[in-house]
Structure formats: C-alpha cells, structure tokens
Amino acid sequence: MVYLLKGKFTNINANWPGSSHDSHIFRTSQVCTYMEQNGGxxxxxxxxxxxxxxxxxxxxxxxxxxxxxxxxxxxxHCSTRSVIERTFGRLKRRFHILHSEIRMTPSKACKIIIACAILHNICILLNEPDIEDDGLVIDNDGDLGDRFFGDQDGRGVRDHISSTFFNR
Structure with missing residues (x-):
C-alpha cells in the first residue's frame, strides 16, 4: 500500500505477501483507521x-x-490514479530487484522494498534523472474484490462529487 506526494512515497506497507489483496492490506492499515476516524x-x-x-x-x-x-x-479518476502507476514504473526501473520475486526471507524483502522507496525519494529530492522508459505497460484492470454497503458505503459521496464537479 502506497501514498504519494509529488512522486515521492509518503506511506508504504510492505509487511504482506504478494498474494494479499490490496483492499485487505488497506483495511488493516493505520491510514484506513485514521481516515475512518478523521476522514471525509x-x-x-x-x-x-x-x-x-x-x-x-x-x-x-x-x-x-x-x-x-x-x-x-x-x-x-483514471487519469489522476495513473500517477501511482507511473510512480511504480519509475521505482521498478530505478531498482531492478523489484521487477520480479525477491528470493529472500520475507523480513529482508520488506526491508529491501522500503529501502528502495526511501532511495527513490532521495533521488527525487536530488533531482536525479529517471531511468529510460522501456515501454512499460500499466495494468489498470483491478479485481472487483469485496464490497462494503450500509454506513461504510461511499457511493453517496462519490455521486455527490461526480454530479457537483462533473455535471457541466
């Protein structure tokens, strides 16, 4: 799970294996807890x-x-969210170890992923050039996963945002 600010990683959780669903990782994160209590x-x-x-x-x-x-x-939504996809591409081009399975203990793999994100941020702060793009294909498929309904459902908020800002 990752949050960005100007192409830099501001929150990263590498404690789950690759087969864990993104929505589960988010649901159990401190960021989700914070947003549930303070968000909107x-x-x-x-x-x-x-x-x-x-x-x-x-x-x-x-x-x-x-x-x-x-x-x-x-x-x-798609064009804004693509920022994260491009940032992942930049990170993977900069650190080739992230292109495939990291064959080390899970705790060491977590440390490597976090270290790569920190080094990526340092590269941005120092204005280091990006590695050449090798024709990266962005996967925007997205699994449908579990849905929330009732009090936790945000569809009303989404409807309000889309009708207020995009109904012109």
Missing part, C-alpha cells in the same frame, strides 16, 4: 481502483457509468 471528503479523499470498496474517504470508479457526469468522473 471535505478533508481530502484517497483514490482506489475497482478492487477497493467505495467509502466516504476512498473514491472508486463507477462500475457501469450511464450518466455523462459519471463517465467524466471515471475519466478524471
């Missing part, structure tokens, strides 16, 4: 792909947008 779209929101539940503080794309402003919302 007025304080800012997080963007997730369709594998995450739509929550008041975690906006996901519409599954089947039918209204024009829902389609506009999805386009803006």
């Amino acid at each position: 779209w007025a304080n800012g929101v997080l963007l997730g792909d369709s594998g995450y539940p739509c929550r008041p503080f975690l906006m996901t794309p519409y599954q089947n947008p039918v209204i024009d402003h829902q389609k506009k919302y999805n386009r803006c």
